[in-house]
Amino acid sequence: MTLITSISGIRGTIGGQKGEGLSPLDIVKFAAAYGTWLINNTNTDDYKVVIGRDARISGEMVKQLVIGTLIGMGIKVVDIDYATTPTTEIAVIEEKASGGIIITASHNPKNWNALKLLNSLGEFLTEADGKQILESAKNEDFYFAEVDKIETINNTNKYNEIHIDKILELPLVNVDAIKMANFKIVIDCVNSVGGIIIPDLLRKLGVEKIVELYCNPNGNFPHNPEPLPENIKELSNAVISHKADLGFVVDPDVDRLAIVNEDGTMFGEEYTLVSVADYVLSNQKGNTVSNLSSTRALRDITQKYGCEYSSAAVGEVNVVEKMKETNAIIGGEGNGGIIYPELHSGRDALVGIALFLSLLASKNKKCSELKKDYPEYYISKNKIQLTPNVDVDKILDSIKSNYESKNAKIITIDGVKIELDDGWIHMRKSNTEPIIRIYAESNTIEKAEFLAKNIIREINLIAR
Numbered sequence: 001m002t003l004i005t006s007i008s009g010i011r012g013t014i015g016g017q018k019g020e021g022l023s024p025l026d027i028v029k030f031a032a033a034y035g036t037w038l039i040n041n042t043n044t045d046d047y048k049v050v051i052g053r054d055a056r057i058s059g060e061m062v063k064q065l066v067i068g069t070l071i072g073m074g075i076k077v078v079d080i081d082y083a084t085t086p087t088t089e090i091a092v093i094e095e096k097a098s099g100g101i102i103i104t105a106s107h108n109p110k111n112w113n114a115l116k117l118l119n120s121l122g123e124f125l126t127e128a129d130g131k132q133i134l135e136s137a138k139n140e141d142f143y144f145a146e147v148d149k150i151e152t153i154n155n156t157n158k159y160n161e162i163h164i165d166k167i168l169e170l171p172l173v174n175v176d177a178i179k180m181a182n183f184k185i186v187i188d189c190v191n192s193v194g195g196i197i198i199p200d201l202l203r204k205l206g207v208e209k210i211v212e213l214y215c216n217p218n219g220n221f222p223h224n225p226e227p228l229p230e231n232i233k234e235l236s237n238a239v240i241s242h243k244a245d246l247g248f249v250v251d252p253d254v255d256r257l258a259i260v261n262e263d264g265t266m267f268g269e270e271y272t273l274v275s276v277a278d279y280v281l282s283n284q285k286g287n288t289v290s291n292l293s294s295t296r297a298l299r300d301i302t303q304k305y306g307c308e309y310s311s312a313a314v315g316e317v318n319v320v321e322k323m324k325e326t327n328a329i330i331g332g333e334g335n336g337g338i339i340y341p342e343l344h345s346g347r348d349a350l351v352g353i354a355l356f357l358s359l360l361a362s363k364n365k366k367c368s369e370l371k372k373d374y375p376e377y378y379i380s381k382n383k384i385q386l387t388p389n390v391d392v393d394k395i396l397d398s399i400k401s402n403y404e405s406k407n408a409k410i411i412t413i414d415g416v417k418i419e420l421d422d423g424w425i426h427m428r429k430s431n432t433e434p435i436i437r438i439y440a441e442s443n444t445i446e447k448a449e450f451l452a453k454n455i456i457r458e459i460n461l462i463a464r
Contacts, residue, residue: 002020002021003019003020003021003022003026005030005134005137006130009114009115009116009117009124010022010026010030010114010115011105011108011112011113011114011115012026012112012113012114013111013112014058014111014112014113015111022062022112022113022114024061024065027062027065027066027069027115028065028068028069029137029140030115030133030137031065031066031069031070031101031115032069032073032136032137032140032142032144033133033134033136033137033142034099034101034115034117034133035047035049035069035070035073035075035142036073036133036136036141036142036143037129037132037133037136038075038098038099039073039074039075040132041129041132042098042120044098046076047074047075047076047098047151048075048076048077048078048095048096048097048098049070049075049076049077049078049097049098049099049100049101050077050078050080050088050091050092050095050097050099050100050101050118051063051066051067051070051077051078051079051080051088051100051101051103052080052081052082052083052084052085052087052088052091052100052101052102052103052159053081053082053083053102053103053104053193054082054084054085054102054103054104054192054193054219054252054253055082055191055192055193055195055217055218055219055252056103056104056105056110056112056113056192056219056252057110057218057219057220058113058219059103059104059113059219062103062113062115063079063081063103066101066103066115067079067153070151071150071151071152071153072144072145072150073142073143073144073145073151074145074149074150074151075098075151076151076152076153076154077151077152077153077154078091078095078097078153078154078156079153079154079155079156080156080157080159081155081157082157082193082196082217083102083159083160083193084163084193084194084197084253084254084255084349084350085102085104085106085116085253085254085255085346085347086163086254086255086344086346086347086348086349086350086351087159087160087163087197087254087350088100088102088118088122088159089102089118089122089123089344089345089346090122090159090162090163090166090343090344091122091159091162092118092120092121092122093121093122093344094159094162096120097120098120099117099118099119099120100117100118100122101115101116101117101118102115102116102118102253103115103116104116104252104253105252106251106252106253106255106256107225107226107227107251107252107256108225109221109224109225110219110220110221110225117130117133121345122344122345122346123317123320123345123346124316124317124320124346125317126317127317160196160197160200163197163350164197164200164201164204164350166343167201167343167350167351167354168204168205168354170340170342170343170351170354170355172279172280172283172284172355172358173205173354173355173358174358174361174362175204175205175206176206177358177361177362178205178206178207178357178358178361179205179206179207180206180361181245181357181360181361181364182208182209183207183209183245183246183357183360183361184209184210184211184242184243184244184245185202185207185209185210185211185244185245185246185247185248186210186211186213186235186238186239186242186244186246186247186248186260187199187202187210187211187212187213187215187247187248187249188213188214188232188234188235188247188248188249188250189212189213189214189215189217189249189250189254190214190221190222190223190225190249190250190251190252191214191215191216191217191218191219191220191221191222192217192219192221192225192251192252192253192254193217193252193253193254194215194250194252194254194349195212195214195215195216195217196215196217197254197350198215198248198250198254198350198353199212199215201350201353201354202353205353205354205357207357209244211238211242211244213234213235213238221252222234225251225252226251227249227250227251227256227257227258227269227336228258228269229266232247232249232258232260235247235249235260236260236264236265236266237264239260239261239262239263239264240263240264244262245262245360245366245367246259246260246261246262246267246360246367247259247260248260248349248353250349251349254348254349254350255337255346255347255348255349256269256335256336256337256347256349257272257336257337257338257349257352257353257356258272258336259271259272259356259367260367261366261367261368261371262366262367262368263368265368267367267368267370267371268371269334269335269336270294270295270297270334270377270379271295271297271371271374272336272338272352272356273290273294273298273330273331273332273333273334273336273337273338274295274297274298274301274374275356275359275370275371275374276330276338276340276352276355276356276359277298277301277302277330277331278301278359278373278374279355279356279358279359279362280329280330280340280355281301281302281305281307281329281330282305284329285305285306285307286307286327286328286329286330287302287307287308287309287310287326287327287328287329288301288302288307288308288309288310288328288329288330288331289309289310289311289312289319289322289323289326289328289331289332290309290311290312290319290331290332290333290334291311291312291313291314291315291318291319291333291334291414292311292312292313292314292411292413292414292415292417292426293314293333293334293379293426293428293439294311294332294333294334295334295377295379295441296375296377296423296424296441297374297375297377300375301374301375308326310322310325310326310328311411311413311417312413312414313413313414314333314414314428316333316337316339316346316347318414319331319332319333319339320339320345320346323339323341323345324345328341329341329342332347333347334379336349336352337349338351338352338355340352340355375443376443377423377441377442377443378441378442378443378444378445378447378448379439379440379441379448380439380440380441380445380448380449380451380452381437381438381439382437382438382439382440382452382456383435383436383437383438384435384436384438384456384459384460385434385435386434386435386436386463387434388434390434390463392429392434392436393429394462395436395459395462395463396415396416396427396429396436398462399416399418399427399455399458399459399462400412400416402458403418408420414428415427415428415429418455420451422442422443422447423440423441423442423443423447423448423451424440424441425438425439425440425451425452425455426438426439426440427455427459436459438452438455438456438459439452440452440455
């Protein structure tokens with residue numbers, strides 16, 4: 001059993017003893033801590049929280065516990081039930097709610113679930129807010145409403161349609177061009193909420209030929225739900241066998257988008273954001289942001305249009321904060337997460353689908369040909385397991401000093417990132433175990449792996 005508490009939410013495996021997994025008692029405790037934070041930080045007596053969930057088997061149980069806790073604290077609840085993470089974020093804004101909770105463990109297997117916590121802007125909480133909630137949960141300093149103050153539940157299923165309509169209204173979403181392109185598209189929605197909303201979105205975009213894989217929202221994920229190449233071989237084969245133009249795969253809460261080319265190869269999860277940014281910037285000049293572990297290709301594309309690229313610490317909340325600071329018009333993370341502020345400030349695979357199809361239709365190219373338009377980079381992802389007595393901070397400081405002496409550009413807003421002429425290396429420590437995660441990028445996979453192996457060798461020497 002596993003229970004992981006962090007400033008961005010609470011996640012764990014279902015079952016087991018209290019405190020060792022996401023048990024019913026833990027769900028109530030953290031929902032009450034969130035409710036306490038909301039009451040203490042909202043300038044009104046009319047508290048309202050939107051609740052959405054993915055299709056996990058445990059979702060209904062978790063939802064009922066969360067709703068019961070919140071209405072027992074005198075907080076109104078808007079239950080939108082099956083909903084993507086971005087749909088729930090939009091619902092918070094539309095409802096003018098005090099906050100929201102998304103019941104989803106994102107790409108984790110089906111035995112996991114989580115509470116993702118939102119503020120009144122439909123955005124993930126800041127570090128300071130998250131710490132307040134964790135402290136409240138630790139102290140269990142909750143106050144529940146008296147009987148006459150128990151609040152109500154409003155059930156609604158209108159927000160999928162609202163989300164789609166808002167996407168269709170975006171000036172850069174070219175429905176006419178998409179319809180004219182007559183795409184055949186295969187989709188894999190891992191038997192979660194994407195299976196409800198993505199076929200509807202595609203039909204309204206003018207796509208008539210849709211091959212649906214795993215679109216039954218029963219929570220029985222047919223494969224590892226993280227949209228990585230090794231997990232979506234069936235989608236790749238289906239794209240080839242159906243002679244489709246491309247394939248889309250999303251994670252269970254639909255905030256990450258990966259694309260498969262017409263020949264069954266991966267477009268590249270890192271290039272979901274790169275290609276969409278290229279389309280947006282070709283129509284509207286503006287700044288971009290991605291996290292430190294994302295491909296350099298976004299920087300290259302941004303500079304091609306004479307605009308400014310900025311990097312942020314890993315984590316959606318950090319990317320959103322940097323986007324606001326730099327007035328970025330497009331941003332996100334290299335895991336297929338697109339943030340398009342004209343719609344809302346959160347990762348959204350649905351708007352990614354609409355913008356990517358608009359791009360593909362405008363180029364009149366095959367998907368694999370479009371990929372060749374972009375700078376070619378490869379990322380090597382590694383980690384080092386260290387013994388508990390190793391001082392990880394000291395190791396990172398030593399690496400930083402070594403490369404500063406070589407006049408390399410060093411970024412320290414999130415671990416240590418070393419910028420080199422032919423690539424970069426990013427090292428981050430885990431907050432929960434003695435691990436250093438090491439990402440390296442270059443213009444060939446061999447160079448990327450060479451950079452990673454060199455830094456791993458240096459870390460091991462320092463650790464000894």
